[in-house]
Amino acid sequence: MAKELKGRAIHLKSRPQGEPTAANFELVETAVPEPAEGQILVCNLFMSVDPYMRGRMNDVKSYVPPFQVGQPLDGGVVGQVVHSKALGYEEGDFVTGMGGWREYHVAPANQYMKVDPGVGSLSAYLGVLGMPGMTAYVGLLDLGKPQAGETVFVSGAAGAVGGLVGQIAKLKGCRVVGSAGSAEKVKHLREELGFDDAFNYKDGPVAQTLERTCPGGIDVYFDNVGGEHLEASIGKMNNYGRIVLCGAISQYNATAPAPGPRNLMLAVGRRLTLQGFIISDERHMERRPDFLRDVGGWLREKKVKEVETVVEGLDKAPEAFIGLLRGHNTGKMVVKLASPV
């Protein structure tokens, strides 16, 4: 560490209005400090781009503070320890934590978790074994509470969360239907992920398609997209149905409020529960060991598939993020920054 280390990072240059463009991002090179006592220097191998980051680009108070203009963006990463001044962390260890959108990051070691490279791929810790996986696991099982024989419908089903929701629901004995935005994704859901049925929501009104694909109604709707999907699903929910409100990717770039579901009051007569959640909440952390045991086990037994779309190079991260919001990914969208040593 004699020579000064330099590293590149993506800064938020300006706040997007509507859909983000390349002009909202800036690639900046800065000196990487040496780790202080208790800190580690991490070389980032894979960084995550996630839909929730769009919300942080607005200057709006939410469950995470907004990104600051002129500062690096942030997000999940898997990296390798280059230099450690923390007990229990060695050079070469694989870790996951925040500190993405840059090549190197220095932070207190206790902000990272060590990961076992033997369970799945390293990047799986950003996907099925990471935040999206935990979101699918807790959202479906703890909030959706699917019972064998029930029908589970998931939107954004070819995404990182949706794909695992569907696979877990199948393992729990449910009939699983998914929606996605292209014929290729629909094929992927049916042929690769084992969905019972799947459809391209661009082919026609979702409400009509649900009549055909969910003839017995929906017991659990896992909502990743909001908008038309949510209204159509409410209309097909069975009594005592559960709607897991996970995200609303159809609305993240919206510059004006989208219409709400006109049929929400069906929730009274049908005794529906709609529940929003944020996976990073303390209350969900106790489920992490169960999640790693179950999903890790399913991965090893090939009962669950890891699916990802990999973009190479930090300079391509803005493009990856913009593409994610346009649905260019199948499975988890990750950016590969470096190879492990």
Added chain:
Amino acid sequence: MAKELKGRAIHLKSRPQGEPTAANFELVETAVPEPAEGQILVCNLFMSVDPYMRGRMNDVKSYVPPFQVGQPLDGGVVGQVVHSKALGYEEGDFVTGMGGWREYHVAPANQYMKVDPGVGSLSAYLGVLGMPGMTAYVGLLDLGKPQAGETVFVSGAAGAVGGLVGQIAKLKGCRVVGSAGSAEKVKHLREELGFDDAFNYKDGPVAQTLERTCPGGIDVYFDNVGGEHLEASIGKMNNYGRIVLCGAISQYNATAPAPGPRNLMLAVGRRLTLQGFIISDERHMERRPDFLRDVGGWLREKKVKEVETVVEGLDKAPEAFIGLLRGHNTGKMVVKLASPV
């Protein structure tokens, strides 16, 4: 019972389009049969008109079957046994059950419950001690789960359900805010029912009024009206807030779907739960003893007030029902049909 008994009943003459009118109802006199083995003949003393009945006037499948044109309407009553052929039921007993919108009713005794005339007034069994009371109790406590110090907002607060929701929430140590549709009702909520604050929703946008009346946000919103109230409340909910979807009286006469809440997706970041329920569900029946003990106790100790608007005479029942949907009642709207003997 030698002479044939005749009784009048209100039939549904035609299905209302939009707001019901007197022309949708017909007063008919028919012979009252003698009770068979296991049955009782009940003289109805008070009958209930309730908002949910509007839904039953449409030819739509819901959690209760629709009323039939040319047939008597139905609903909750408190009556007195005139003639019993059922073990355990004596002439003069007070009972409550279905069989309203008529002067006399003959039915199996096990469809009635005997009521104790010493707890509150007889008509209270249609209000605070009846279905609306149970709705308030279960909806607020089991679904809303209010904690001392939290803010509870209830719409339709001067109605049969809303008024008790507010009073129970006060007893649980909450700050209670209510909305209603007239200055007199607002005064009633503040001065008679002990609400911390109350407002006339006709005075201005609900969202603006909630800024003023719920400066610390809302933890539990008990929704009786839907529409603008629901959207405004979602906008003021605190993290982990609960929205109890009890009814949507603002929409019962609607002939086209009303706009849904445009901000429903705030439910994700704020981790909101919205839950619809129907009090007549088997799953809520186990709470009936707790309800009668608690609310009965509070009534006797004068901690809860019985509030009702009484209309006299079966021929006035349609008018009472139409008035209910227009908000002409304070507290429970009941129709007095006869005096006890």
